[in-house]
Ligand SMILES: Nc1ncnc2c1ncn2[C@@H]1O[C@H](COP(=O)(O)OP(=O)(O)O)[C@@H](O)[C@H]1O
């Protein structure tokens with residue numbers, strides 16, 4: 001639900017991105033307010049992940065603007081974007097398999113013991129990072145055992161939980177989850193959906209990408225539909241139905257009930 | 259760093275070294291003597307320095323084929339400055355090292371900004387630097403260098419050789435950087451999954467630049483050790499060190515795919531390869547067999563790793579998304 005603030009946490013306007021001849025995203029507008037969970041849906045290849053990568057600063061849009069908490073993002077990159085409190089669980093999870101869980105949790109934001117004079121190197125504070133990671137996972141109810149193991153040793157579901165927990169922990173303002181429940185078991189899926197709801201309660205702005213209509217209908221306040229890179233729907237969840245969303249996704253009036 | 263698979267792998271290398279020492283110790287009377295062990299360490303000093311930087315580059319999932327040529331270049335520049343321009347040793351050494359650090363930076367910039375694979379960038383540099391060293395020295399060794407410079411290769415600090423001490427210190431320093439510092443962590447992250455590192459705000463290209471610069475630096479140290487020991491600057495120096503260094507790094511457990519490697523492993527790998535060379539000489543095996551054996555050793559180490567990889571899911575599950583660009 002939109003709260004007191006009239007400025008959207010995330011405001012995308014007229015965003016376009018081409019890959020050579022492929023127009024992956026075409027003139028998409030998207031607004032997400034603090035405390036709101038917006039579902040972003042569309043068929044495979046409809047441009048969801050591309051849109052997310054542009055917002056995250058991993059890719060440069062060809063056209064359009066992105067504002068985070070009202071501030072126009074120019075010349076953005078992942079480093080700048082994460083400083084605004086926006087975190088993404090990318091579809092590929094962005095984990096380094098050869099590093100352990102705590103190292104992945106603190107990837108790019110390592111806690112260091114700063115020693116004057118030699119601080120350009122920054123000496124890793126292993127103890128702190130381990131303790132913090134353990135605590136963060138416990139707080140979220142994520143149980144994956146020892147955090148000393150390389151992430152590559154984990155199951156697909158466990159890896160996904162690490163990525164989700166990392167984004168939730170660091171995303172102070174906006175959290176974007178690109179198919180976060182794709183390889184999760186029943187228990188873990190329930191946990192992730194629950195965590196997403198709790199994020200909104202804590203006034204985060206959430207973008208939730210999923211192919212599972214049940215999840216999308218169950219967790220979101222609003223649903224934005226992409227088809228072939230274009231926005232073809234922006235509806236309040238309580239005013240629509242899974243059937244209508246599926247029709248918008250496929251572009252047929254007789255949509256296939258899923 | 260946790261005592262994870264990386265260190266278990268180093269223990270394996272260490273066991274291999276013990277076996278090789280036992281074999282040559284049994285085959286010859288001279289191999290397992292204090293004097294010869296010292297010899298092995300001395301012969302390990304320059305290629306050890308080279309292997310340090312190569313390990314760093316390979317952890318970042320890149321390669322540096324120019325290490326041997328950069329050795330020659332550092333030695334040639336320093337020798338010329340000492341001999342013909344009579345520069346003070348400290349200045350000549352700094353300029354020799356500075357030259358190869360800049361060449362390493364060129365390797366890095368071509369890899370980062372021109373987006374050529376480091377394989378290509380450093381292969382080109384191999385030609386440029388080795389040729390450049392020959393041009394600078396006019397194709398002839400520049401010899402009879404000042405004693406103060408020769409100390410780097412032949413002097414002793416306490417009971418130890420100065421070159422061994424320098425390379426040992428470089429191993430320890432690099433170990434600390436790799437395991438204790440933020441930049442070391444970023445190096446492993448970039449080599450393990452460049453795309454993931456990038457989306458976590460790490461500039462992968464810049465990390466690779468630093469790695470190739472560091473490799474230039476350690477190759478330069480190796481080159482200076484070599485020139486000081488052999489009392490000359492020469493375009494031919496370091497020619498065979500690429501093979502030895504790559505073999506040592508791979509035997510030491512550094513992954514060709516990046517993200518994995520230790521200084522302990524590399525140090526052990528260097529001593530192992532040098533021991534084999536040394537042992538073959540003492541066993542009266544003809545010189546050129548050494549290279550054949552080292553070449554075969556690379557294959558052997560890779561096969562052993564592949565077998566081990568079957569049990570280690572994290573190397574198997576590497577996704578194409580994690581490949582470096
Ligand atoms: N890196 C890329 N290079 C070329 N084409 C791409 C790239 N990433 C995505 N595409 C293309 O852009 C379109 C949108 O893809 P994507 O954003 O991944 O869609 P979604 O996440 O909705 O499945 C697809 O046609 C896809 O093939």
Ligand SMILES: [Mg+2]
Nearest residue numbers: 048049050091
């Ligand atoms: Mg996608």
